[in-house]
Ligand SMILES: Nc1ncnc2c1ncn2[C@@H]1O[C@H](COP(=O)(O)OP(=O)(O)OP(=O)(O)O)[C@@H](O)[C@H]1O
């Protein structure tokens with residue numbers, strides 16, 4: 001650790017430290033200790049800046065100008081009107097507004113056998129084995145966004161699927177922000193028992209033109225032989241700051257397929273930490289990110305292969321218009337015992353705008369000798385020959401670009417297994433392109 | 438006035454010291470006529486076809502091209518297509534992720550829209566493509582795939598002819614559509630092309646082999662050399678070229 005003298009605290013850091021003086025009271029002694037430790041870590045380390053390796057391209061210290069007061073509960077009529085994402089997918093929808101589950105807008109009836117859902121606040125108050133898992137997934141390094149979330153999130157959703165239960169209908173946690181600019185924190189916990197199956201979707205949305213802040217963290221505990229699909233859609237308002245953290249603990253023989261779509265927020269950062277503890281699991285983390293104007297989105301992944309025979313796949317597609325900026329940092333670590341690891345990471349970016357920028361930083365750290373790992377990154381404009389071919393058949397320029405961009409992101413979206421969710425993602429990408437044309 | 442009138446066309450590769458490729462090429466195509474262009478490798482045949490279609494890598498320095506009296510060179514690429522220009526590419530490219538059906542439909546409707554016509558209905562479109570594809574031996578599976586993706590060389594050429602059949606252009610330029618075709622495919626493709634011959638449609642058929650012209654019998658044969666048409670004649674000219682090659686023209690140029 002560098003014995004660097006901490007620079008002056010920014011107004012945002014000071015404001016956040018102020019908020020951290022009043023930690024939520026729910027939870028047992030362990031949870032309170034977690035909150036206090038996280039608050040202390042934030043007070044010691046503050047917001048990350050560009051000299052912090054993992055935040056090199058997303059200088060949160062500069063980008064986050066002020067700390068906002070923590071949001072008050074939203075009015076459910078407003079929330080209902082604003083919650084638009086993934087509504088026609090047939091998923092069981094749970095609405096989390098300004099960080100708190102809204103029971104009257106959530107479909108909590110007739111839960112399938114083996115499925116349990118509870119608001120985090122209630123679960124923490126009740127205690128028990130399930131919430132004992134909360135906060136046990138550690139990134140292994142200081143992560144400011146996660147620390148703030150651990151310290152300040154009072155609610156969210158706890159979802160558990162009992163061993164052997166395969167839940168066909170996707171569960172969708174719709175995060176909605178409404179009201180005046182404020183900061184909202186939500187924490188979710190998803191626990192799959194042995195051989196369980198679940199499709200978990202989460203979406204984020206809120207008003208345009210309101211500079212609100214969203215900080216979400218979801219922990220996924222996936223037991224042996226379980227199967228988990230994750231589909232995310234980040235469509236926060238164009239002035240919002242979106243921070244989210246996804247943590248996965250993966251047992252053996254697991255099938256995990258996670259996909260993230262994003263075209264929202266002024267500044268977004270998604271950190272994903274996956275720890276592969278069990279042998280012979282297959283995991284995929286894919287994404288499609290479409291940005292315009294001066295939007296900035298950072299996807300940072302850390303996949304930790306700790307044991308033998310696992311397969312990991314990452315495919316990220318960025319489409320960058322105007323002077324937007326995409327960041328992909330992907331790190332695959334293959335520890336010495338993780339022989340026969342098969343890891344492939346690919347990041348591709350399409351630059352539509354002359355001033356758009358993509359920063360790619362793929363990394364492999366391999367300590368085992370019998371592995372097949374690789375990574376690649378490409379970045380460029382739409383192929384002129386392809387454009388010419390389409391135009392020579394009569395398709396106007398913008399439409400030709402749209403078709404090619406759809407095809408480009410389609411390769412990633414196709415990895416989503418659920419038909420309705422996949423269709424919703426395709427439609428969202430189409431709408432983005434239409435708005436551009 | 439000819440339907441397509443290329444007059445003293447000079448063109449070079451885009452850029453400061455781009456080399457001149459077309460050096461005063463003139464050609465008139467009337468409705469209903471089929472013109473074959475033959476000529477050695479590198480003489481500028483594909484360049485001519487690209488310039489007609491509107492590819493931006495070239496710069497016209499002199500001369501003119503009109504289609505029905507309108508300045509073709511002023512038109513955007515897609516506008517030319519809507520006016521009826523169709524180029525069957527020498528090397529059709531693969532467009533991964535864009536299904537052939539989507540592509541054809543977008544193209545047809547875009548052209549119709551530009552001409553102020555109504556969009557084609559889904560059932561009409563499906564029927565149209567199915568009929569034309571069957572005649573060209575193109576399977577439904579191929580239509581579902583990305584444009585040309587994983588197609589063999591011969592399949593790509595057939596797919597180009599399918600596109601032409603669906604889009605029904607006014608002037609079709611076929612750039613070496615016969616290369617890479619086996620004997621049966623050559624017959625199928627030629628029949629496909631012949632089916633599209635009509636009193637309203639002009640065609641320019643670029644080829645290296647007289648054999649194609651047994652199937653698609655041209656009204657005129659032109660020899661292109663170093664960026665110009667150096668000789669024109671009837672279909673017997675192709676036989677002569679087959680027998681003697683281009684030696685005569687190489688000497689002329691030397
Ligand atoms: N974009 C380009 N950049 C550089 N040179 C080019 C370009 N396009 C064509 N040329 C050159 O122009 C000349 C004519 O090429 P063109 O492809 O038109 O020939 P062609 O008559 O079609 O030949 P072939 O019978 O081999 O298909 C060649 O020397 C070629 O290398």
Ligand SMILES: [Mg+2]
Pocket residue numbers: 482483484527612
């Ligand atoms: Mg050629």
